[in-house]
Amino acid sequence: MARVLRLCCGTLVTVMALYVAACFALFPLLTRQPRPRIILADDDPILASFFDSGPSCAKSDAVVSSAETCKTADKDFFFGLATAPAHVEDDLNDSWLEFAKGHDDVKPVRAWHNIPIPEERLRFWTDPKVEIELAREAGSTVFRLGVDWGRIVPEEPVNGISEVLDNEAVEHYKSILKMVHNHDMRVMLTLFHHSLPKWALLYGGWIDPRTVSYFADFARFCKEQFGEYVDYWITFNEPHIFVILTHCSGTWPPGNKPSTLASLLCFTPWGHYGQAMNAITHAHIAAFDALNEGEVKAVVGVAHHVGVIQPYGLLDLPIIYAARLLTEFHWIDDIQDHLDFCGINYYGKEVLSGAGLMLVPDEEYSEAGRGVYPDGLFQVLVAFYDRYRIRKPKLRYIITENGFADARDLIRRPYLLEHLLAIHAAIKQGVPVDGYLQWTISDNWEWADGYCPKFGLVDVDRGHNLTRVPRPSYYLYQQVSKSGVVTREQRDQEWKTLQEEVKKGGMRPFCRVVAQDKRMWAESLDTPVLRLIADKDWRFGKYTPPGFVVLAQRSIEVAGIMLKDIVRLLLGGQPVDVSLPPEIVSGEL
Structure with a gap:
């Protein structure tokens, strides 16, 4: 018995030693991030110019201080706005509506039951002109929207789409697409944006091969019906996010919560993640x-979600690289020969520790829990370009989503400018980026987070007939999209405004549940809490990441978190405690 015990202890010590050695070996890779070769000139009033400009776009005071459109011969780069059916369409009896209503006092969608007329979303189906006109007035030349598969094909098309087709829905979608064109905007159309038809969920969705052939037929049908109105097609939006939250955590429709063991096995070769992503790969190619x-x-x-995943402590490095292998390049590697452009959805960074995302006290976050990190967008674009640069023809890129949940509209404005500076730096370094789409026009239903995070450039008064009130960020976006430039005056002014609020101890809403160990779990809140605005310089090119010493010090805390997770899992509980500690938040709004 003593010999067995010594053997077990020796094996455990060896495994731990190898794990720690791996952490130290991986650290140098963490620091090898691409840096911009061109530094912003101190005396240049124009920090970024996205249009091929003539003399009228030179360094003149008029351009620096106004929103006038530069007189250009060729605006290759476009600005636009993005949305999706499940976020905005009313009169839509989809899986999300059924899921949100809940059952047996279970309410899986937060900030939904306590919100006026949540099922009406933004009435984009019955009154699409409101959002379309807001987009056009903001200077958009590309409008990204989607068609809901379940609305067009309300029953399983066992004998073909024509047998179960909703012709009225098809004609209405045509009228919306025509309206976009009539407002002088091009159409970017998404076919699958996180919403499977209810009939597909019944038999297992993407882990059933039927869905692949049905989707190929749906794409063919959409080309036949809508092709003359569509300028860019997106087959899938962020499929790995959909698969993780649908199959591995069960926090999205149909809400089938897997066991702890099933969640752990989800990412193995025989788990649902691999099965569903393989099916989606075949579906995209078809x-x-x-x-x-x-x-x-x-x-x-496609619209591919890429967040910069960073470790909280050194002990998190192996988990970080496993997550990157699963989510960063793997899917694009598989479909790169069947792409004309790669859309990048970028919201920020994710600081990972064990199985959860950390809320680091001195970092800035959106209401939805995304860490602010403009440098990361530059890093992502350069990394993707370097990986696929030998592909022929050259793979081009579009920022298909970038935005910030911020009801007070204090951080969104510098966030917008700093991310545009990151894109411009990537373009100057050779990355072929064709356009930028801001997420989103008006505050909308944000999946399982409901109406808590406010991503809109436009505020929506849900208690007063969905009245729209443009925020200051709307007008800032209008200036940039029409002029094609980001000026030093704009950057300095927006950062100064934010810093004045920081000095006053300003606070903002925050919608995520935070555990005692500072991890943010999948849960959101019905009513946001308040959090201090971070005193952190996160601007592009100015962000200082934590160094080796800080990561090493945090590893003691990480070891404790991992140990508690293991104990909880062995006892059959959840891997985190989701109670709210008072030092993270300061009270309800």
Whole structure:
């Protein structure tokens, strides 16, 4: 018995030693991030110019201080706004509506039951002109929207789409697409944006091979019906996010919570994550081929979510690199030969510790829990360009989503400018970026977070007939999108405004549940809490990441978190305690 015990202890010590050695070996890779070769000039009033500009866009006071459109011969770069059916369409009896209503006093969607007329979303179906006009007035030349698969095909198409088609829905979508064109905007159309038809959820969704063939047929049908109105096609939006939250955590429709063991096995080769992502890969390739049938070829891409994943402590490094392998390049590697462009959805960074995202007290976060990190967008663009630069023809990039949940609209404005500076730096370094789409026009239903995070450039008064009130960020975006420039005056003014609020001890809403160990779990809040605005310089090119000493010191805390997680799992509980500590938040709004 003593010999067995010594053997077990020796094995455990060896494993731990190898794990720590791996952490130290991986650390140098963490510090090898691409840096911009061009530093912003101190005396240049124009920090970024996205249009090929003539003399009228030179360093003149008029351009620096006004929102006048530069007189250009060729605006290759476009600005636009993005949305999706499940966020904005009313009269939509989809899986999200059914999920949000809940059952047996279970309310899986937060900030929904306590919100006026939540099921009406933004009435984009019955009154699309409101959002379309707001987008056009903001200077958008590309409008990203989607078609809801379940609305068009309300029953499983066992004998083909024509047998179960909703023709009225098809014609209404055509009228919306025409309206976008009539407002002088191009259409970017998404076919799958986190919403499976209810009939597909019943038999297992993407882990059933039927869904692949059904989706290919749906793409072919959409090309036939909507092709003349569509300028850019997106087959899938952030599929790995959908798969993780649907299959691995059960926090999205249909809400089937897997056991602790099933959650752990989800990412293994025999788990649902691999099965579903493999099916989606085949579905994209089939849809790409279907959209390119005939003489008229389509411009087809995907919207791929990429967040910069960083460790909280050194002991988190192996988990970090495993997460990056699963989510960063893997899917694009598989479909790169079936893409005209790669859309990048970038919101910020995720500081990971064990199984959870950390809320680091001195970092800035959106209401939805995304860490602010403009440098990361530059790093992502350069990393993707370096990986696929030998592909022929050259793979092009579009920022298909970038935005910030901020009801007070204090951080969103510098956030917007700093991310545009990051994009401009990537372009100057050779990355072919064709456009930028801000998420989103008006505050909308944000999946399982409900209406708590406010991502809109426009405020929505849900208690007064969904009245729209543009925020200051709306007008800032309007200035940039119409002029094509980011000025030093804009950057300095927005940062100064934010810092004045910081000095006053300003606070903002925060929508995520935070555990005692400072981790943010999948839960959101019905009513936001208040959190101090961080006193951190996170601007592009000025962010200082934690060094080796800080990460090493945090590893003591990480070891304790990992130990508690293991004990909880062995006892059959959840891996985190989701009670709210008073030092993280300061009270309810």
